Amino acid sequence: MAELAIELIGVNKHFGEVHANKNITFGVRKGTVHGIIGENGAGKSTLMSIIYGYYQADSGTIKINGKAERIRSSHAAIGLGIGMVHQHFMLVDPFTVLENIVLGAEGGITLDGSLAAARTHLQKLNQDYGLQVDPDAIVGELGVGTQQRVEILKTLYRGADVLILDEPTAVLTPQEADDLFRILRLLRDQGKTVILITHKLREVLDITDDVTVMRAGEIVGQVRTADVTKEDLADLMVGRKVNMHLDKAAAVPGKKVLSVSGLNLVDSRGVALLKDIGFDLHAGEIVGIAGVSGNGQSELLEVLSGMREATSGSVQFKGTELATLKTREPKAAAYRKLGIAHIPEDRSREGMVKDFMTFENAILGYHDDPSVRRGFLFNRKAIIERCRRFIDEFDVRPALTHRRIGLFSGGNQQKVILAREIHANPDLLLIGQPTRGVDIGAIEFIHKRLMQLRDEGKALLLVSVELDEIMALSDRIIVMNGGAISGELPAAEATATSLGLLMGGHK
């Protein structure tokens, strides 16, 4: 048995009624990459927060290098050689790389000395781990991949022997992710221990030595990565057999439903967010839009759904020019009536009202529909009846019409929204990040449902940052970079590599 860098014995943590970590016992071998996987809400982040001193465990023991420790703050964790790279980077944008790195670990009261010392140290770290970060660059001007390397440098500068990375590839292109993994391997080879929190099974198989699987606050599996397959891990995470493979018949594209050409969007500061976007979408096909988040996909959805007005360009929907369409009501409402449904990317802000009940959310945006009205009042019975049907058909759990939707899990919220948007029988469905924050079981369901819609002859435009999702669902894939379309591929020819190159802007 190799030495353990971190060992947890019987760790418990409650938040009120919720038992977020149940009797967690596991060890991380020194000098390995250790994956921790589990669905949203499985308790991974809570567990890591306990190790990093953000939370105190209610009971249990944490041993660092074989010695029991009480970690009362992140400061204490850093002192014990634990470093954390957060999913949302903890960087001060207007500061230089060097200032970010010394922050909290300055040598003395004045800065000049500590900055000079840090510069020397940084150069050595840069060399040792092949990180190539310019110490004088302003962090806010760096790319995401480089910012992540700054985060890694920060932990190394503080003498971390154990690095915890929380969903590190969520914001990276596949190539940047490969680069990150190269660095992580290098770190491991030099004796560091890496803990990788993720929900991407492919990554776990790629880089980890050991895997710990969590479900509903408990550890449900501890295995050597070499001994398992992707399917094994998925089954462990969900707790039942999961069909990872989506059966997809060839698409039978019908009439042209949507035709976009020369679409431009410039914001109030003069920044071009969309540049000359043009594509067609037919009935009975799914077109996926791939790209690293923040490359114009969100804005494209906003324009097509009527939430935002384009600066120039044409959008033809079933022969109607939307760009010059005169409407009395807000555009988003008018588009809905024409037959464009929208499942927004930011579910909790744009897809629902968190504090409303399920049944109220079930008609949001369709509240003018005569079938839910009685004069200028609502027909409450009809609304609840409709919501009940949604819940049955989409297997929403718990099956409650009178519960604040904010209390449901992400997957169940998404099911309600999907049900609502499909109910209007739209010709075009705009879908943003359909499975963000959605557990694997619900992902399976939502994917099947989207395929079914395609086969019924709907046109679907799918925006997602999950490449696996894009590749599994789409018939054609459009890649966006910097607000422009950098390429288009039939799904059959697309690979993570070819898409990744396009996402990075290489034509």
Place this chain on the structure above:
Amino acid sequence: MDMIFSVLDATLRVSTPLVLAALAGLFSERSGVVDLALEGKMLAAAFAAACVAYIAQSPWVGLGAGIAAGMAVAMLHGMVSITYNGNQLISGVAINMMVSGVTPVLALAWFQQGGRTPTLSDEARFTAIDLPFADAIAHSPALKTFFGHNILVYLALLLIFVVSWVVYKSRFGLRLRAVGENPHAADAAGISVKGVRYMAQAVGGALCGVAGAYLVLAQTGAFIQDMTAGKGYLALAALIFGKWRPWAAVLGCLIFAFTDAIQIRLQGVELPLIGSIPDAFIQALPYVLTVVLLAGFMGRAVAPKAIGVPFVKSR
């Protein structure tokens, strides 16, 4: 020529409390706490300085009392804004209203002079410092402009250098700016966000204390109801005008003080064609200028990103 020197002389005198208050606001706002309470901190300090200097017959003791009062009010603002995550704007406005109400009531109860404090004797005030070449100064308006002030004016000047060093070159400054830009990053780096913010309040309170004490001990010689007359807000405007940078904020203060000095000399002056302008309009000049400068002249000011947002630890 004398006119120019007398305007410059007045500019320096008027700008001193503004500069001090702007530097105070700089600490608070750079730490991410909106500081509308500058006004209240100064007023409380002015009142405390007036009372204590009168009783102790010493400007230094009065100054100490002013600093203590400024810090006490700052701690109140800190408690609401930092400990209890309250709305910082409301806390600031409430503090200003409270101080403006409480001070004349206390003054009336203690001194029975209609809400004022008794006028201080010269021994209890800061007067122009005695320099070895005092005679030369007294006879040269140019020298008098720059060397004939009380010690607090020079203290304020020194503090500008100290503050810009602290903010840009010290560990505390780095942490201060980090906490105001991204408190979560600072927290993750093992820095106590609340600690730094309280520290910023304390330093800002002390600076406001000096500013308030200056109004009484170096200018009026007594506390008068609402004697700060919007100087806290002007200082805040100068700070924003200066984009939260010490020297630029000082420049803002000097512009306001300069227009104020001009304004006093313009009152009652007959202008060709227009004739005499009502004093009320001229007195409004510095404030109008504030609005104009803020509204468009300076371009977009980029505030510390986390300003006004209570820090709540996230997972």
